[in-house]
Amino acid sequence: MIVIVDYGMGNLRSVHKALERVGFAAVVTQEPAQIDRADGMVLPGVGAFKKAMENLEQLRLVGAILKFIQSGKPFLGICLGLQLLFSESEEISLSRGLEVFKGRVIRFPFSQPGALRGRETLKVPHMGWNSVRIRRQSPALEGIEEGTHFYFDHSYFPVPQDPGIIMTTTDYGGEFASSVGKGNLFASQFHPEKSQAAGLNILRNFGRLAQP
Numbered sequence: 390m391i392v393i394v395d396y397g398m399g400n401l402r403s404v405h406k407a408l409e410r411v412g413f414a415a416v417v418t419q420e421p422a423q424i425d426r427a428d429g430m431v432l433p434g435v436g437a438f439k440k441a442m443e444n445l446e447q448l449r450l451v452g453a454i455l456k457f458i459q460s461g462k463p464f465l466g467i468c469l470g471l472q473l474l475f476s477e478s479e480e481i482s483l484s485r486g487l488e489v490f491k492g493r494v495i496r497f498p499f500s501q502p503g504a505l506r507g508r509e510t511l512k513v514p515h516m517g518w519n520s521v522r523i524r525r526q527s528p529a530l531e532g533i534e535e536g537t538h539f540y541f542d543h544s545y546f547p548v549p550q551d552p553g554i555i556m557t558t559t560d561y562g563g564e565f566a567s568s569v570g571k572g573n574l575f576a577s578q579f580h581p582e583k584s585q586a587a588g589l590n591i592l593r594n595f596g597r598l599a600q601p
Contacts, residue, residue, distance in 0.1 A: 390414070390415075390416060390426065390427050390428055390429075391408060391413055391414070391415040391416070391427060391428065391429040391430070391431065391596065391599050392415065392416050392417075392418050392423060392424050392427040392429070392430050392431070393405055393408075393415050393416070393417045393418070393430075393431045393433065394418065394419075394424065394430065394431065394432050394433070394450060394454065394470075395417050395418060395419050396419070396434075396441060396444040396445050396448055396450060397444045397448075398434050398435060398436040398437075398440065398441050398444060398469065399432075399433035399434050399435065399470075400433050400434075400435055400467075400468075400580070400582065401417050401433060403582045403583065404431055404433050404467065404582045405417060406582075407581070407582035407588070407589060407592050408431075408592055408596060410589060411589050411592050411593040411596060412593070412596065413592075413593075413596035413599070415431070419448050419450065421449060421450060421452070421453035424450070424453045424454070424457055425453060425456065425457070427457070427462070428462060428463070428599045428600065428601045429462060429463040429464070429465070429595065429596070429598065429599025430454070430457050430458075430462070430463070430464050430465070431464075431465045431466075431467065431470070431595075432454065432464070432465070432466045432467070432470035432473065432576075433466075433467040433468065433469070433470050433582075434467065434468055434469030434470040434472075434473065435468060435469055435542075436469060437480060437481060438469065438472055438473065438478035438480045438481075438484050438486070438494060438545070439478070439480065439481055439482065439484040441469055441473055442473065442484060442485065442486060442487075445473075451487065454487065455487065455489070458489060458573070458574060460573075461572065461573045462573060462599070463573050463575075463595060463598040463599045464573055464574045464575070464576075465529070465575055465576065465577075465592075465595045466574070466575075466576030466577070467576070467577060467580060467581065467582070468542070468543060468577075468578060468579075468580055470576060471547065471568070471569065471576035471577060471578050472486070472494045472545060472546075472547055472578075473486050473487050474486065474487055474489040474490050474547075474569070474574075474576055475487075475488070475489075475490050475491070475492045475493065475494050475547050475549070476488045476490070476491050476492055476493060477493050477494070478493065478494035478495075478545065479493060479494065479495050479496065479545075480494065480496070480544075480545055489574070490547075490549055490550075490551070490554060490569065490571075491549070491550040491551065492547055492548050492549040492550045492551075493547070493548055494545050494546065494547050494548075495545060495546065495547075495548055496513070496544055496545050497511075497513045497514075497515060497544060497545070497546065497561065497562070498562075511561060511562045513544050514542060514543055514544040515541050515542075515543055515544070515561050516541065516542045516543075517540070517541065517542075518538045518539070518540055518541075519538060519539065519541055519559050519560070519561060519567075519579075520536045520537060520538050520539075520559065520560075521533075521535075521536070521537055521538075521539060521557040521558070521559050521567050521568070521579070522535065522536075522557060522558045522559070522560075522564075523535050523556070523557055524555050524556060524557060524558055525553075525555065525556050525570075526556075527556050527568075527570045527575055528575075528594060528598055529556075529568075529570065529575035529591055529594050529595055529598075530556060530557070530568075530575075530591070530594070531590075531594050532590050532594070533587060533590060533591065537587045538584075538587065539567075539577070539579035539580070539581070539584040539587060539588060540579055540580050540583040540584045540588070541559070541567075541578065541579050541580070542580065543578060546565040546566065546567075546578055547565075547566055547569065547578070548565075548566070549566060549569060553571075554569045554570060554571050555568075555569055556568040556569055556570045556575065557577075559578075559579075565578075566578070567579055573598075575595070577591070
């Protein structure tokens, strides 16, 4: 069983449908006991970091998520679900995260309406298709080639203290970590569920890892 954690801020339906499309059943839940029984977990998310952490704490999901990650079972974080894994975020005000990884989530350093890089105007949020550079291999990235494009929609990105967890980087006025991973954990700043064939490939890889 794969669980998709519902803390009131996730793109739950699109993630659920995408997993079903590649042949894996999933359950959307807020129940710690159901998370504990799961073979794989997806932590999706869109919106503000601080509000997300407040929701997780109010629903008593923080402990269940950390316990699951520590169990060694496959974990997939998506967008805000990646950012929450870090120590803190500077969004709105400095807010504490799950601290699975040391590091801070920061805003793209481009002022409105955008910073000029040559003839290109870079806008925040970073929205649309962009390519990834593969830094390290991961089972989640099996079959993903250098330069593959994925769909992004975000204004903040993580700066890990340990560069060894960076799986892919993406260039948007400078390179940033677009996915991270370690052991059983993989998390992407891009949205696999919105990234057509390449994104479905990542979800398929994850689903296979989560098979008991």
